[in-house]
Amino acid sequence: MSERLTESIVYDFFRKHKGLSSGQSVTIYPQPQYNEIEKIKKLLKNASKKGNGDGKPEFIVTFPSPNSDLLIVVECKKDILKHQSKTGDQYGEYAVDGVLLYSSFLSKEYDVLSIAVSGITEEQLNVSHFLQLKGQPKAKALSTAELLTFNDYLRLYLYDEDKEKQSYEQLLDYSRKLNEHLRDIDLSESQRPLLVSGILMALEDAAFVASYKKKTVPSTLSKFLVTTISEKLDENKISGFAKNTMIQSYGFINTHSVLASDKLINIPSQTEEIISEDAIKGNYNTVLRDLIEDIEKNVKGFTRTYKYYDVLGKFYAEFLRYANGDKSLGIVLTPQHITELFVDIANVNENSIIYDNCTGTAGFPISAMKRMIELCQGNSAKEEQVYRNLIGAEANSNMFTLAVSNLLIRGVKTINIHYGSCFELAEDIKLLKPNVGFLNPPYAKKKEDARELKFVLNNLEVLQPLSTCIAIVPISCAINDPLKKELLKKHTLEAVFSMPEELFYDSKASTVTCIMVFTAHKPHEQSNKKTFFGYWRNDGFVKNKKYGRVDSEKQWQEIKSSWVSSFRDREPVEGQSLLKRVTAEDEWTAEAYLNTDYSTLTELEFEETLKSFLLFSLKDIS
Known part of the structure; x- marks a missing residue:
């Protein structure tokens, strides 16, 4: 009996499930039909299992755009004893060996x-799956042991940890290229992320996607883009002052000397990869059209697939990386792994009502939404309520625009982000009964301007009694800030965690921070509780010149689990955490109370520390 029966079982299963949820279908190529694809034919030219000719797998499956970079290759054997060899190099005899060769x-x-x-x-049927990303030296085994629908295969591929990391790094690479291009066409640092956000919003409109390439007059296209943005805001019931604020933020698109110019524009050569043939040939100005097409290709798919990344926050950080715009405003965007840590510390659930009074690009609401939607388990009514329960306030018009657009492109149908000062909005927010507060307040540029704890007090003020408020603030707030006394008079200090010194390395900020956790509307003295102090300086992330701080050794999840468990259980960990009763006059840092264990200090560490101290002293003298 040949392998035809095995192939028939697989082929019949695949044909039943070739349709994708997008409405598109995969294409199944039985041997030898895939030779019609020249690229695949060339790659398999020397892939024979005998080492002397073309490779001939049973099937190859291709996916439509935007996943045309993915192939499925299938190898079948009739005998289950011929599934996988011990050595892995019996290509002609065993199914696993052969398919991994291909x-x-x-x-x-x-x-x-x-x-x-x-x-x-x-x-x-015995089924094994493997994934090998482009350029990787070897494939990795996947745990799935049965045939799946192509929708499920696509999810398995897209949400694979390595694929997600690869896609994210590609997005960061693209953000750098895009930043250079937008700089070259004379867009300011603040305009760049706004343009990206507006384009992504418009690309959610089917009519815009179908017709924007046909707009050959740049001023007509720029007006079409802004009109589409306005219509998307109307669809999502964003009106009045909030809508006018956003449209004003996008107003530069219609007046920009390059984007809206009906004259041919010469673009510097280093950004030619974002320029169409029409522009190169000198037909007409296609700068805006090319930008929209490029963002559709490189960003839209990512935001749809990985809904819970603060993509606009990352673009914002990249566009301002070498500028002073964010620092002059005191804006330091919170890294995503820290926004997710907040969600764990607060034990957010599907019924939580989240309030961020310094919303920024909406990093905290997006991370909270991820957890809350997961817990809804597909219940659409509960999901709608989740959207309503993501509350924010933002006084900076551009940041407000980015926050709202960031949520809209994720399919959030009810936007509850308020434009204006959180202090003036306090009474209105209080009526919404938030029960979890998150914030990363604007950081003072000078010591005498210190005001971070005012935002913490404001957040606590509007929360329901016994709610949790979590804030990440400069560590100076924990040492000598007069507002500490007012905080403890009304609220309980549950915990303070000292964070990594270079946590904000990606934003080029030098602020050393700590996380404070409060219980709202219960005076500290009345709680009669010791405060938990954590020395959480090592999050496992390391500096990478290209990508900033990265979890290269994949330590973060284990570290986070350890941190959160010790806090929830209120169990001190030697050298890492402790419980101590404190007042407003005390220092609120773990470093002030942890005992140093000198027994672990090596001679080499001592010498290195001494050298560093001597160099510092000499520098100070000079």
């Missing part, structure tokens, strides 16, 4: 999901 060739140009199948009945 993967090693195809992965030079594609991401490859390999499927090895053995057996002649559906009941006994």
